[in-house]
Amino acid sequence: AQTVTQSQPEMSVQEAETVTLSCTYDTSESDYYLFWYKQPPSRQMILVIRQEAYKQQNATENRFSVNFQKAAKSFSLKISDSQLGDAAMYFCAYRFVYGGSQGNLIFGKGTKLSVKP
Amino acid sequence: ETGVTQTPRHLVMGMTNKKSLKCEQHLGHNAMYWYKQSAKKPLELMFVYNFKEQTENNSVPSRFSPECPNSSHLFLHLHTLQPEDSALYLCASSHQEGQGHGYTFGSGTRLTVV
Numbered sequence: 001a002q003t004v005t006q007s008q009p010e011m012s013v014q015e016a017e018t019v020t021l022s023c024t025y026d027t028s029e030s031d032y033y034l035f036w037y038k039q040p041p042s043r044q045m046i047l048v049i050r051q052e053a054y055k056q057q058n059a060t061e062n063r064f065s066v067n068f069q070k071a072a073k074s075f076s077l078k079i080s081d082s083q084l085g086d087a088a089m090y091f092c093a094y095r096f097v098y099g100g101s102q103g104n105l106i107f108g109k110g111t112k113l114s115v116k117p
Numbered sequence: 118e119t120g121v122t123q124t125p126r127h128l129v130m131g132m133t134n135k136k137s138l139k140c141e142q143h144l145g146h147n148a149m150y151w152y153k154q155s156a157k158k159p160l161e162l163m164f165v166y167n168f169k170e171q172t173e174n175n176s177v178p179s180r181f182s183p184e185c186p187n188s189s190h191l192f193l194h195l196h197t198l199q200p201e202d203s204a205l206y207l208c209a210s211s212h213q214e215g216q217g218h219g220y221t222f223g224s225g226t227r228l229t230v231v
Contacts, residue, residue, distance in 0.1 A: 033217045043205060045222035052217060091160070095219070104150075104173065105209075105220055107160040 023092030140208030
């Protein structure tokens with residue numbers, strides 16, 4: 001069964017600095033998607049960035065980028081120029097390409113990010 | 118609003134009450150999900166509906182009863198709950214075929230069982 005592990009329960013970053021959140025996953029599949037979701041105090045889970053496993057190029061969305069290491073099964077999120085609004089829980093998630101129960105989104109336990117002014 | 122609306126936002130209920138949570142989406146998605154989010158635990162997938170048919174029930178106690186009358190609406194009927202059922206209940210939807218698009222989530226219902 002696929003699993004997603006986030007080893008940092010909490011992280012802290014100074015405003016305008018850069019922070020990296022770690023995520024590892026376990027799967028025997030070669031085709032899958034990886035996601036980072038943000039959950040602010042408003043509770044809304046918001047998709048931050050996604051990565052297709054067959055693409056070697058790391059995904060980037062403005063200040064958010066990932067370091068995808070397929071062989072190591074690692075998928076870290078880098079937030080550059082951190083802003084107060086980035087404070088939230090961040091969840092790493094995995095989804096198998098094909099349908100069925102394996103196609104459901106599997107989440108890690110999350111990392112709580114605090115941003116200091 | 119992200120396109121997935123959950124009501125109510127907060128709910129306090131006694132252990133003998135019966136209540137229902139509602140989820141609605143008009144994104145044209147054909148899969149809908151219920152998740153339970155408790156403190157210090159991973160998100161737990163409870164139920165999955167594809168094209169109105171339940172395709173997954175992750176050993177959820179029978180005091181939780183889902184209903185999906187159409188692809189746009191999903192309910193979670195609650196009865197005789199326990200205090201440990203207090204949690205944030207999140208609804209999500211997706212294109213079943215578009216696995217790469219992830220899910221769109223609602224803001225959740227914060228449930229407290231007293």
